[in-house]
Amino acid sequence: MPNRLELSGITKQFPGVLANDNVSFAVKPGEIHALLGENGAGKSTLVKMIYGIMQPDAGEIRWNGEPVIVPNPKAARKLGIGMVFQHFSLFEALTVLENIALGMDAKVPSRELEAKIREVMATYGLALDPHRTVATLSVGERQRIEIVRALLLDPQLLIMDEPTSVLTPQEVEQLFEVLRKLAAEGCSILYISHKLHEIKALCDVATILRGGKLVDTCDPKQETSRSMAEKMIGSGLKDIVKDDARSFGEPKLVVNRLSTLSTGHFDIPVRNVSFTVRAGEILGIAGVAGNGQNALLDALSGEVRSDDRDAISIDGLGIGGMDTTERRRHGLCAVPEERNGHAAVSDFTLADNSVLTARDRLGMVVMGLINSGAARTYTGKVIADFAVKALGPASTAGSLSGGNLQKYIMGREILQKPSVLVVSQPTWGVDAGAAAAIHQALVDLAAAGSAIVVISQDLDELRALADTLAVINMGVLSAARPVKDFSLDEIGLLMGGVHGEAAA
Amino acid sequence: MQFRLEKRAEPSKRVLYIAPLIAVLLTMFFGAIVFSAIGYDGIGAVREIFLTPLTNSLKWQDLAVKASPLIIIGVGLSIAYRANVWNIGAEGQYIMGGLAATWVALLTHGMSGFWILPAMMLAGFVGGAAYASIPAFFKTRLNVNEILTSLMLTYASVQLIYYLVRAPWKDPMGMGFPQTRRFASEALLPNIIPGTIVHAGVPIAIIVALVAWFVMSRSVFGYQVKVVGSAPHAARYGGFSENKTIWLALLLSGALAGFAGALEVSGPFQRMVPGFPTNYGFTAIIVAFLGRLNPLGVIFAGIIMAITFVGGEIAQTTIGLPSSASGIFQSMMLFFLLAGDILVRYRIRRVAPQGEARA
Numbered sequence: 036m037p038n039r040l041e042l043s044g045i046t047k048q049f050p051g052v053l054a055n056d057n058v059s060f061a062v063k064p065g066e067i068h069a070l071l072g073e074n075g076a077g078k079s080t081l082v083k084m085i086y087g088i089m090q091p092d093a094g095e096i097r098w099n100g101e102p103v104i105v106p107n108p109k110a111a112r113k114l115g116i117g118m119v120f121q122h123f124s125l126f127e128a129l130t131v132l133e134n135i136a137l138g139m140d141a142k143v144p145s146r147e148l149e150a151k152i153r154e155v156m157a158t159y160g161l162a163l164d165p166h167r168t169v170a171t172l173s174v175g176e177r178q179r180i181e182i183v184r185a186l187l188l189d190p191q192l193l194i195m196d197e198p199t200s201v202l203t204p205q206e207v208e209q210l211f212e213v214l215r216k217l218a219a220e221g222c223s224i225l226y227i228s229h230k231l232h233e234i235k236a237l238c239d240v241a242t243i244l245r246g247g248k249l250v251d252t253c254d255p256k257q258e259t260s261r262s263m264a265e266k267m268i269g270s271g272l273k274d275i276v277k278d279d280a281r282s283f284g285e286p287k288l289v290v291n292r293l294s295t296l297s298t299g300h301f302d303i304p305v306r307n308v309s310f311t312v313r314a315g316e317i318l319g320i321a322g323v324a325g326n327g328q329n330a331l332l333d334a335l336s337g338e339v340r341s342d343d344r345d346a347i348s349i350d351g352l353g354i355g356g357m358d359t360t361e362r363r364r365h366g367l368c369a370v371p372e373e374r375n376g377h378a379a380v381s382d383f384t385l386a387d388n389s390v391l392t393a394r395d396r397l398g399m400v401v402m403g404l405i406n407s408g409a410a411r412t413y414t415g416k417v418i419a420d421f422a423v424k425a426l427g428p429a430s431t432a433g434s435l436s437g438g439n440l441q442k443y444i445m446g447r448e449i450l451q452k453p454s455v456l457v458v459s460q461p462t463w464g465v466d467a468g469a470a471a472a473i474h475q476a477l478v479d480l481a482a483a484g485s486a487i488v489v490i491s492q493d494l495d496e497l498r499a500l501a502d503t504l505a506v507i508n509m510g511v512l513s514a515a516r517p518v519k520d521f522s523l524d525e526i527g528l529l530m531g532g533v534h535g536e537a538a539a
Numbered sequence: 540m541q542f543r544l545e546k547r548a549e550p551s552k553r554v555l556y557i558a559p560l561i562a563v564l565l566t567m568f569f570g571a572i573v574f575s576a577i578g579y580d581g582i583g584a585v586r587e588i589f590l591t592p593l594t595n596s597l598k599w600q601d602l603a604v605k606a607s608p609l610i611i612i613g614v615g616l617s618i619a620y621r622a623n624v625w626n627i628g629a630e631g632q633y634i635m636g637g638l639a640a641t642w643v644a645l646l647t648h649g650m651s652g653f654w655i656l657p658a659m660m661l662a663g664f665v666g667g668a669a670y671a672s673i674p675a676f677f678k679t680r681l682n683v684n685e686i687l688t689s690l691m692l693t694y695a696s697v698q699l700i701y702y703l704v705r706a707p708w709k710d711p712m713g714m715g716f717p718q719t720r721r722f723a724s725e726a727l728l729p730n731i732i733p734g735t736i737v738h739a740g741v742p743i744a745i746i747v748a749l750v751a752w753f754v755m756s757r758s759v760f761g762y763q764v765k766v767v768g769s770a771p772h773a774a775r776y777g778g779f780s781e782n783k784t785i786w787l788a789l790l791l792s793g794a795l796a797g798f799a800g801a802l803e804v805s806g807p808f809q810r811m812v813p814g815f816p817t818n819y820g821f822t823a824i825i826v827a828f829l830g831r832l833n834p835l836g837v838i839f840a841g842i843i844m845a846i847t848f849v850g851g852e853i854a855q856t857t858i859g860l861p862s863s864a865s866g867i868f869q870s871m872m873l874f875f876l877l878a879g880d881i882l883v884r885y886r887i888r889r890v891a892p893q894g895e896a897r898a
Contacts, residue, residue, distance in 0.1 A: 337778075358778065358780075359775070369776075371776060375774055376772050377776055378773070378776065379773065381769075383768055383769070391773060391776070392776070392777055403758050404757050405759060407757075
């Protein structure tokens with residue numbers, strides 16, 4: 036039996052970077068094949084060429100033994116290649132059925148389509164009402180739409196791009212069931228992820244890319260997560276160094292019954308959120324995306340002010356009514372989840388981006404004028420200390436890759452030595468080596484006496500980083516407890532909305 | 540075959556500044572073709588409009604006088620547009636500034652004192668800013684599009700001139716002409732070069748542009764305007780209020796337009812007449828863009844626009860072009876400039892036809 040998909044010598048050159056350099060590997064029928072690598076290792080480019088979004092500069096793609104050229108995604112689907120993207124393309128105001136109908140290449144009468152959808156769902160145990168509006172669905176349910184959409188075409192190869200980054204552990208388990216069933220029926224799966232324990236649990240073969248080159252093809256069940264991570268980054272992995280004997284000081288950040296107003300249609304406000312973070316403590320806030328994390332960050336950073344002055348206080352001083360500038364002066368810095376256009380201005384230089392949040396704390400403004408020399412010096416320090424790959428302080432933020440911009444933004448806030456730091460998704464899209472560096476910087480900042488709140492969807496990150504953990508669901512925050520007291524199951528249930536002992 | 544615009548990673552700085560020059564050259568080229576096609580001497584038209592004002596030294600003073608209000612208004616607009624605030628009603632603010640200065644001039648008629656002219660200038664500032672505060676109020680309170688409100692207010696201000704010069708402010712000795720009396724000498728802008736029409740507004744325009752350039756490039760205020768304009772979310776995160784910036788941008792651009800109005804009425808016009816609105820406020824929109832929304836660029840753009848005005852007048856007498864010819868050249872310039880901007884920031888890619896667009 037020929038290989039389902041065989042790549043030989045695939046090379047793709049972009050201006051200034053060789054995204055794929057002579058990559059060759061094969062996927063067998065019914066195989067779950069992991070594609071592993073850091074950001075920028077060339078995974079996305081590779082699958083885009085398989086799915087026909089881009090064309091390779093050199094090399095050959097063989098499909099079931101025959102050499103093929105895939106000019107566009109439509110041709111890929113015709114061959115039997117389906118893809119589920121990391122970011123969904125769904126219309127929130129339309130129903131599941133309407134969304135699927137819109138994405139079909141061929142026109143199918145809607146009754147017939149609905150019957151087919153129900154059949155696919157029944158076969159793979161994907162529970163979803165075709166007539167529900169997308170806006171009312173959880174992220175996991177939305178992903179099911181994309182999967183159903185791909186399965187309707189009877190694919191022989193399904194490409195999944197970072198499918199679990201937005202799911203609860205239970206949803207991940209359900210997804211794996213579906214994928215295993217598909218594989219058992221002979222459908223090959225190309226699974227892109229950087230979550231190594233998932234790859235160990237799910238995949239038969241792992242192909243590891245680094246800097247556009249294939250560095251290893253291995254059996255993930257024979258490897259440890261650590262050994263695979265080291266292959267990905269090409270060097271030894273540093274552990275977070277935490278002082279076990281550390282103790283926490285006085286309460287620093289106290290949030291007391293904080294509520295926000297709903298601002299948009301599909302935006303979730305927070306209700307009656309209360310927690311305390313002591314000096315030296317890292318509080319992790321877990322939760323599935325879209326459960327009020329953004330509202331909580333805006334309320335803490337000061338972008339949205341509270342009517343109640345004492346809803347938020349630092350060292351006993353009520354700051355609820357202050358704006359971001361005043362809060363920064365009082366020692367509270369924040370990093371929102373969205374980098375471009377929120378935490379940074381893409382068409383500004385990095386030095387100008389430093390002025391955005393550091394101007395008052397670091398004296399970059401003298402009598403209404405910006406001291407651009409001070410901004411450049413500070414930016415240079417951030418670039419050096421956080422190993423940001425940029426030409427210098429005069430590079431525009433938009434010219435940096437996502438991971439490098441994130442390193443810059445985290446560095447810009449951490450080096451201000453805030454007494455309270457609130458960050459959302461601190462290592463989103465950052466490679467393993469850089470993530471470790473950011474984690475260590477956060478731990479060191481806490482060790483120096485700052486109180487830190489980390490809002491993240493990455494449970495591995497929170498369990499490694501946080502001292503205490505709380506879970507946010509539909510805008511309500513559970514009680515915070517030491518992270519060691521939580522089992523993974525319990526976190527998953529809280530993320531899904533089952534509150535054992537929700538904060539009153 | 541389909542085409543798609545693809546964003547360039549980083550637009551070339553050099554091309555960004557050359558684009559206005561290319562737009563001017565294309566305007567000359569296509570202008571020649573268009574006017575030839577409708578039966579005029581096209582090449583002569585381009586020569587008279589773009590070159591004669593520069594080669595004929597007698598026309599230089601006209602250039603300076605026409606360029607200065609364009610520069611002052613254009614500087615204000617370039618700041619507003621940087622903040623993503625689309626004040627299209629500078630013409631109305633210019634008129635209100637002129638009217639406010641006229642009011643002071645008429646009120647102080649018969650008095651003497653060095654303070655009269657400064658008071659008129661101040662009235663111009665306040666008049667323009669007050670008129671621009673109307674769109675600012677509706678924009679920040681009710682989220683009404685400032686393009687519509689500021690534009691429509693322009694027409695209201697024109698009617699106000701007609702009313703004032705026909706009734707309450709009409710010159711008693713004017714033999715029925717709808718105009719105010721000629722301002723007293725205390726209320727007239729001094730001439731700075733004897734024997735020419737060059738008035739004090741010319742150096743003031745350059746100073747305004749230089750100060751604005753310094754403020755925009757070095758101050759926190761300039762930074763605030765730019766952040767709010769390019770990333771409102773980031774501005775909020777950085778602690779800048781969007782509404783406050785909208786107010787500042789409209790008040791400042793309105794005040795400068797009003798100031799230009801005060802300079803014009805006390806300088807070249809010397810009285811308020813129904814013909815006071817000369818579209819400086821609209822032309823300044825082109826000036827702001829041609830100058831890359833940079834106050835220093837606005838100086839050059841103002842001069843180029845003044846060339847088309849002065850040249851248009853020359854071409855009317857020498858080759859009989861209609862008076863709207865300079866308007867056509869000005870609009871072509873804006874057209875080519877905006878089109879060029881797209882190509883600076885995006886590249887055109889031919890794409891193979893696809894069944895579906897991918898998100």
